Amino acid sequence: MNLPDIDNIKTPWAIDDKSILSQLHADSESGLSSTEAARRLSFVGYNKIESSKRVSPFRILINQFISPFVLLLTVAAGLSFFFEEWLDGFAIIAVIVINAIIGFFMEFQAERSMEALKKLTSVPARVVRDSKIIEIPSEEVVPGDILFVEGGDMITADARVIQASQFQTDESALTGESLPVEKNTKALQQDVSLAERHNMLYKGTFVTKGNGRAIVVHTGMTTELGAVARLVQQASQAATPLEKKIQQFSKKLIWITVGLLIIIFIAGILNGQKIVQMLETSIALAVAAIPEGLPIVATLALAFGMLRMAKYNVIVKKLSAVETLGGTNVIVTDKTGTLTQNKIEAAYMQVYNAASRINVDVSKASIRFIDNNTLIDTPAHIELHRIAALCNTAAYHYDGQSEKESGDPLEVGLLKMVFSSAIKPEDHQKQFPKVDEIPFSSDTKIMATLHKNNQDYYIAAKGAVEELLTFCSSVMEGNEIVALTDDKRKQWLINAEKQAQSGLRILAFAFRLTKEKEKDFLHHLTLAGLIGFIDPPRPEVPAAIEECKSAGIKVVMITGDHPATAKNIAIQLGLAKEEDEVMHGNAMKPYDQLTDADKEKWLHTPVFARVSPEHKLSLITLFQEKKMIVGMTGDGVNDAPALKKADIGIAMGQRGTQVAQEVADMVLKDDAFSSIVLAIKQGRMIFDNIRKFVIFLLSCNLSELLIVATASVLNLHFQLFPLQILFINLVTDVLPALALGVTEAAPHIMQRKPYSSETSIINKKRWSAIFVYSSIIAVTNIGAVFVSHELLHDMEGWNKELCNNILFYSLIFSQILHVFNMSFEKGVAFHKTEVFRNKYVWFAVVGCIILSMISYWIIPVRNVLDVTIYGWRDWIIVIAASFLSLFLIQLVKRMRWVI
Template sequence: MAQPATLWHAIDAVEVLRQLEADPGGLAPDIAARRLQAHGPNALPPPQRTPGWRRLLRQLDDPLILFLLAAAVVAAVLAHYVDAGVIAAVVLVNAIVGFVQEGRAEQALSALRSMLAPSARVLRGGAREQVAVETLVPGDVLLLEAGDRIAADARLLRGRGLRVDESVLTGESVPIEKSVEPVATGADLGSRTSMLYSGTLVAAGQATALVVATGPQTQIGRIGTLLGEVESLTTPLLQQIARFGKVFTTVALVASAALLLFAVLVRGYGWLDALMIVVALAVGAIPEGLPAVITITLAIGVRRMAARNAIVRRLPAVETLGATTVICSDKTGTLTRNEMTARSIATVAGRVEAQGGGYAPTGVLVARDGGDAALATAQRVARIGLLCNDAQLHADGDGHWRIDGDPMEAALLALAGKAGFDGAAMRNAHPRLDEVPFDAAHRFMATLHADAEGAGALVCVKGAPEQVLALCTAQAGRDGGAGPLDAAFWQQSIDAAGGEGQRVLGFAWRRLERVPERFVLDDIGELVFAGLVGFIDPPREEAIRAVADCRAAGIAVKMITGDHAATAAAIAEQLRLADDVRVVTGQELEGVTDAELPELAGRASVFARTTPEHKLRIVRALQSRGHTVAMTGDGVNDAPSLKQADIGVAMGRKGTEAAKEASGMVLADDNFASIAAAVHEGRAVYDNIRKVIAFTLPTNGGEALAVILAIVFGWVLPMTPPQILWINMVLAITLGLALAFEPPESGLMARPPRRRDAPLVSAFMLWRIVLVSILFSVGAFGIFAWAQGRGHDVATTRTMVVNMFCVMEIFYLFSVRYLHGTSFSLRGLRGTPAVLWAIVAVVLAQLAFTYLPWMHVLFGSRPLPLFEGIVIVASGAALMGLLEVEKALLRRIGVFEELGPVPADERAT
């Protein structure tokens, strides 16, 4: 009976062979064929796809869209073909955009399937064979070497210098050393050094491994299962628009039916005339241009984000970033530079800090304690790191340094440069004669060099500190000589560096009187321990600033990483993720129930050594507390949580296709600062959407209220149905659209994030809609009465009302551009190019409406005298002044929190 897959790492290799009834020489072909029939192909199941026609129809399943379609049909029946065509076009464009985006979302599982290698080398019946990965079965013996992508989960049988890049699964920034020895049953995924996992890459060495799991039973298969179970969430904006659409549709239908009956039964209108008025009114009141303007606003946000290295894959994701309350970020390469840096050198003389980051061999060594003696002993350690090294550094033309080889060895070359060594000169002075390469079995590397000081030789060794210490019988003194080895001192130094999240290497040397005839593993011993070097992947400077910006904006930043707890905690402290950084490991999460996790997830700042299941649970726990969660990631292991998050953010440079396909946004530069910039743009987009709504609903409401009051009280209609449609058509495609291009208001990131359940129409906006609708109606009836008092006929009076509406909307546009501040500023009155072009378009359209004879025939308009035009413009300016005073008063008395505090420059007045 085979053991569960999670226990293979804890079982001796011989026992694994026995349990799987396998042979080191490979399975017989007939046995392999029977097992393939029993276990199925080594492939992930294809994703279930929704038929295209169903996805297309699903885009129309929205109350506001259905109402717009009904209005388009009625308008077409009544021969208003232009308006019917505009409404239908808006609905069609939105349906197509949604259809295309949803189709892209279904590619995530397909990307996971592409992680598997196309073929694999195995032993079958004692002979080497190249077989298709689909035919691998438990019990097959894999033959692996550097550069191979592992095709199935396997238990290591033999390995030489084997290191595996498991970053796609664990997030571990450095290749993992593998060994045959079993590990503890409870070891997390990143610590299972006896196991090889499907989809990971052999970075160095050779191996023979026994396949223990294929297809859906592999770690990647489990992730695929998790990904398939995660349902894509509707963004907060779409939820709000859906709620708004249902309420608005209900109110509009009831009000339209009631008005139709009232007009016919009470006021004596004919059924056709009343229906014409109600349809014109309904089409005028319905913000049919709103979906299009929102789409355009989101598209503009996409363009702005792309300029800041954030590439949006799904349009609603733009706005979701603005609602983000928690960002769960990967560590390596996102918050950190993804460049190993030799940060500290510990010797008997003291501790030395290396200044500068990255692989540039520029900077200086600074003694934290020990003075010049510490610097001198540190230089000796740096020299060993330079000689016992196989990496190379190359300077690019733009000032960046490219590495060829192991990242930690490259960091040692940079350290040698900071210590003042010329690498080429040092290698010429001490040419390498022989070497013992690094191997996971002994965990160190040794090189033999000609000694420039005599006829002898110099042995340089670097590796795991405990292994190197075990080979030493002495330690370097402050003066360069050798003294007794103080193992307790070095263990304390190792622990201190580990507590700061540093990876540590030990360095030793030995001088030989003559060059040995052979240089093998058994000859290495009686070394002099020189010191320790601590490495760290330092945080990005811009990430530190971005974290501070996010915290100031009320957005919590949590690190979720596969790295070690101490390393993650040290980086979190440097990033200042929280005032009190709390670290929770994946092992601790295993003992936390789903009911307890939300509270823990809220308090913790760092989650270390996490698995895909842990990440998914953390995101869901945060969402259960009402948070809007952004999740970053790059590996296959991140795909389920990226899909579960409200906005998944994948890395563009080092991210896998599976991560990108499961996300809503991709960072072109893999930089956390770009997320903060995207949050800023997302908030700006949401502000602009609210401005569009705050502009559209009151202006439409003003038109509707004026006609409703006229019908209810039996007054002369201030506008005819064609004139209502004219106002709606001209202003919707000009002034409303101009707000989509608005730049962000100041203080945008100083506001707290909005609640996930916050209504699209807030209390302030509702107040504004009612107030402005009333003011528009008062203005319409006021100009109507004034015009009639001056003896104008009904056609001229109605022309004045139409122009009054357009002028009031122009001035209201300037007021609504700043919801959180005054519009009475040079910037506010100057307007943006979009605003100015929109005003020019409206003015030209209204001049044509008022003075062109053929427009008089179509719309019943009349030319206006100059004085009447001046009065109309003055009335619009008065409206803007009144609304600005109202905004300032409301902010001063603090009725609506969303207006924010009174700015300092306004408090002074």
């Protein structure tokens, strides 16, 4: 037998069940033979998701050494070894190694999304082989296999339904559709969207109710889940804004350093200095110019922010994501499970032509009618509750602390509604034991049950409004049962359609009392009313969205759900207004076909519905094209490509699939959208703190460069040695910078707009401030040497060792005190600034002073650094020069000459 032409079965949902069986050379009762299944497996391959090539640990380690900073440090270390400055060289190498180790361990767990996809589908499958239902590994399922699935099963391949019995599936992880999907065998149109293919089963989704058989049409990477996996592999993760800014900053610093080195080298040669001596001076300049502590401090500051966020249920997987979220100005969020609770609850009730909104609150065992509180005691309301409890196969129990539920989510929602009233579901069920049932089917769209109450019988029915009304001859109005006229029937249908358009799923409920047990009891029913269902919004989300708006962050809903449902939720959350349009996925062109008008419309649309993974990627690409920093939240398999493409992907921890969690940069453990606001605040704070310690490090290091350059060009009698410069940087840079990295946020931080993605870490205004700060420090420290020489040691001539020591210690203490200049709040007293109030800054200052004095007290260290000061008067000059630099910088800041 030839292999069936599987590749040409592009739209199996449009082919009737008999034809699809014929095309795949399969039999619904006997299935494939073991021999034929093995033959097909050899042709089509295993039913598994292929993973992209993972990044090896060795490659992750190598990547830690690829950066401009590491290049500069490596050159400086090489020059140190060339001129036999062994201590300098080994000290620089130690800095490189420490930074690489930290980065390696922080990134070791990345790039595991394909492994998660494989775990998601590594389950057994039940198939019909040789006329028997057997269980096989899901990897061995082939096209033409007859799958048998029932409630609770995961579907292991894409398949066309050929038999269905009360068959429903949960496809929310793939389509975003919150409600279970009723499955049937009817052929559909070819252009039906994924979420509306009611005769198809998809790999990775779940059966929530009933059972059925389906013939496998696609396996492995040809499934819809495989298509998502391919998108995940293809979606590229662009460098984060922080990484881009540090790269830009590094390049500028390299050119500035190289330029100064050339100028100083030429000036030295013109002054008659030897070439070898000038090369040694270049080592000192290179060490002075490079902020060795910047990579380590940036990494540790981000790590601290990551740990702090973990306390608030925000798990950050990539360090750079901490700052990236702080700069986010667009959040593209999924609806189901992110903005909503991913539960089906009663949200609307209509009895005797009077509509009423309801809000079920199980925790308080009450039901509140927003529009009309008097409805709670009406006979129609009582009958509606009785029908909801009796015509129901689900189970629900609440003991005041925890909930237990099973069965169809919609029926569970009905039981919750009944549980919130005085008469509980089990009370109704005990009073009216069930004796017969007409199960729900996709043909009738109705379910009915027969119950006995003493000598009488009670019929309860629920179903689609237009279908159930055909079995109703009367309607309950007030305390009376009146005839259901054509006009009244029409009005009920109009009201139901109106509510359906607002995003509710509407069901009708009817009943009848009879004296005799009837075999065919679905007739002459009395309409009790309608109930509308919705996936309710999370209560904390509106406040979080409002805070996002005040912070200048645009929130966009993108969902696979119905447009009316999406808009209804968006209006409740404050995301959209009544006049706003919802963009339907069918109206979204491929990205490369978008006109400028299309792009403009997309940018101003708050809600996108019935979208596919490709649509999500296109929208994110558009925002990124407009230089926006995009955060994407999601929980389903269908969200994975967009989560990876976004500047920062945010997955849900409780409801999120493993695929979404693995591919995302951040995971919200509590699934709370409000946690994103906290993370944004932390991210903004960290970016501000990064700016603080970068300015601190650069102004300190530039002061060293200016001192070395001045001494070299002017051929002064004193100079700093390379090892001394490295000691100064390691002692005074890291601890103060780390302390700045944990400074608390300014109170107004969430009232300003996000920084543009084009905003550099150090702009022109801040470069000017850095130059002013470093110049003041350099001038006061060189001045201290001259004061010491003129006032204390003039008769002894120039003492190069003493001059070096005065310069060495005055520079250390000036840089330690310079940390207090890193507050940029305007109009705030010096002692009330966030830096001055930061206890860690004080710990750092004390620690730096102790470390610097160790170089004087411990003789071996003092000998290595070649330092000694003769008397207490020299120490006074050192301390005076340090405080003078602090005073002068505060003066120029208060005069608003610099920031």
